[in-house]
Amino acid sequence: MNNNKNLIVYYSRTGNTEAVAKLIHDKLGGDVIRIETSETRPANYRQEVQQNQMEQENGILPGLNTQISSLKNYKNVFIGTPTWNMALPQAVVSFLTSNDFTGLNIFSFNTNGGYGQGTTFDQIKTLAPDAHINDGFSVKGGEESKGRLLNIKDDRKLEVSQLLDEWLNEF
Secondary structure, three states, rough: HHHEEEEEEEOOOOOHHHHHHHHHHHHHEEEEOOOEEEOOOOHHHHHHHHHHHHHHHHHOOOOOOOOOOOHHHEEEEEEEEEOOOOOHHHHHHHHHHHHOOOOOOOEEEEOOOEEEEEOOHHHHHHHHHOOEOOOOEEEOOEEEEOOOOOOOOOOHHHHHHHHHHHHHOOO
16 A cells, blocks of 8 residues: 555544554554544543433534545545444544545544444445445454553554554455
């Protein structure tokens, strides 16, 4: 994959999805952009869960500070997301619905608290119907509900790096 044609976009609360994004960047190069909401999200985990669940149930999409004016300059777009309520965080839905991915290759990657990717990969396929969607990568990150925040570090980071190598070698 030509590194000047890679865009790595991610949303991360505790740093696990960001850690995977940086590992992908180290392996492939390209541009890395964090999805940021216009309004500050709750720092308290339980409040964030409640707010996101309310947004999901009511179809509310938070505004974003993240704008990518030159998406068509890329060939490969890596979209990183945690699993929230077994689905995409609404900030990622906002990003997907506000951009045109026609003709681009999308590689989704996911971090989760141990319950898997939920519907995140299916949602990305639905929200970017004119893109070429590749098989996603999912890995356990932290378990914020149990007070385990950044888990992809030290030996776990090396393990995730090796798993990423296996995933990326598929393409």
